[in-house]
Amino acid sequence: MVGVVVGNVAAILNDAPMLTRDVDIFVGDRPRVRKKMDALAKALAGAAPQPILEKPGARGRPRTYDGVRITTAVVPVDVLFRIAGEMSLDDIRARAKTFDFGGEALAVASLEDVIRSKEAADRKKDRAVLPILRDTLAVKNKLAERM
Amino acid sequence: MGRRGGRSRSEAKRAAVRRNGLRGGRPRNIDLFAQRVRNLQTELGQELPGIDPDDLNLIIDCLLRPVTQRKFFVYPLKGGGYAF
Numbered sequence: 294m295v296g297v298v299v300g301n302v303a304a305i306l307n308d309a310p311m312l313t314r315d316v317d318i319f320v321g322d323r324p325r326v327r328k329k330m331d332a333l334a335k336a337l338a339g340a341a342p343q344p345i346l347e348k349p350g351a352r353g354r355p356r357t358y359d360g361v362r363i364t365t366a367v368v369p370v371d372v373l374f375r376i377a378g379e380m381s382l383d384d385i386r387a388r389a390k391t392f393d394f395g396g397e398a399l400a401v402a403s404l405e406d407v408i409r410s411k412e413a414a415d416r417k418k419d420r421a422v423l424p425i426l427r428d429t430l431a432v433k434n435k436l437a438e439r440m
Numbered sequence: 441m442g443r444r445g446g447r448s449r450s451e452a453k454r455a456a457v458r459r460n461g462l463r464g465g466r467p468r469n470i471d472l473f474a475q476r477v478r479n480l481q482t483e484l485g486q487e488l489p490g491i492d493p494d495d496l497n498l499i500i501d502c503l504l505r506p507v508t509q510r511k512f513f514v515y516p517l518k519g520g521g522y523a524f
Contacts, residue, residue: 305512310498312514312524368513392507425499428491432499435487 296320297389297400299376299407301422306392307404309429311422315362315369319402321382322374330361330372339365342372378413380406404430477501 298306300317320326330342342361360373376385389400402410408426411419449457460467467475480500485493502510511524 302512305502305510306507308499308503310495310502312511314514425495428488428495429499429502431488431491432484432496432503435484436503 297382297385297402299402299410303402304404304407304426306401308433309426311425315371317371317373319373319376319382319385327374333372334363337363337365337370339363339370345371376410378410380410473504476504
């Protein structure tokens with residue numbers, strides 16, 4: 294299973310000054326992946342996966358759940374099958390940055406994709422962090438221009 | 441090998457100690473880091489006037505700080521309050 298870190302942890306890894314309470318990992322929506330959630334929970338020594346519904350489907354109808362939350366001793370881990378903004382796993386992975394995480398390569402969504410997803414989700418908590426994310430992107434773009 | 445007269449520091453270092461008042465004559469790493477943040481903030485602040493200066497300071501702090509030194513999570517404490 295190859296996932297991409299999204300959400301606020303991705304924003305922090307992309308230099309945004311913020312904190313969070315959970316980790317979001319986008320894995321795409323395939324039946325084979327959904328079946329692996331119990332095994333992942335076991336590997337993380339976490340509780341049984343609980344369905345989470347981040348946002349209704351594109352046509353306004355609730356679809357099957359969009360991800361699962363695995364509560365671990367450290368932080369809750371949200372494994373997402375879909376994310377707001379109708380972006381595919383391949384799209385996000387193509388623009389992701391790779392970080393070394395204890396010897397393992399960790400794909401982290403770009404700040405642009407994190408912003409896009411939060412704009413599309415448009416919940417109160419997403420709107421609250423958008424200004425600092427946009428400011429961070431502006432600073433990074435300005436620094437990139439100078440290189 | 442010591443210096444003539446038993447001096448343990450060069451004249452340049454002794455002069456630096458007098459100048460900046462810091463032990464050893466060299467600013468601490470955290471002072472150098474804070475200075476780098478302030479310098480970059482001064483430069484970028486003029487180019488990005490729409491960004492709140494405090495936010496800009498935090499953004500630059502995060503940009504310059506190694507990923508391993510960043511804080512990610514906020515934890516609620518039993519007696520109230522939060523830890524990072």
